[in-house]
Amino acid sequence: MDHLYIRHTVGGRLFLDSKKHEVTFTIVPAGDREGWKLTIDLADAQIAEDLCRHNDELNIFVIENGAVDKKTWYYSTHGLVEYNNADAKLTILADGKIDYNV
Template sequence: MKETFLVKHAVGGRAFIDTGKHPVPYTWEQQGEQWLFSVQMDQPEQIAELLKWKDELNVFVFQEFENEPTRKLWFYVSGDGVQFTEDKGELTIVATSNITYIPDQFSAQ
């Protein structure tokens, strides 16, 4: 399985992180009723811009399988769920809900 991790500005659609274009180390896991994303980043300008919009971020994980359609997971993030620990170079994002969908299962009527 190939996975792409995206962090986007919800309103403008601008991507702050897109591992399909610029790989960065990240992990994610479900913890109870929320999801924790940890991203290693050392680009202060990019972090500063992302943090300006922390109240309007969405997180996406695209999972591509060899013999199945791509699965897209869309996570909703609240502003207090975004933190950056400068000495570790670690961005932490906590999502409180998500939607999983398979684009191939939707069609125009």
């Protein structure tokens, strides 16, 4: 399973770690716009609130399953983050992506 974690751009505070918080997520092309749509199944409303409050200060990293030397950084220059309480899903629209070696 891929590993996703989200940090604050200022200071590096960890908001969410898919392994630690045991959440699932998907990343697909955004469809009607350039970029990617990240959907996270997130029952913890407090974490979701923190992510929405800091919507334009998020560094989103994904490490593909089994990768030990590569990761992908997703970011949103417009801070497009929404949480749906009814279905406990957090959606982030990212317009940038950089793959790099660690």
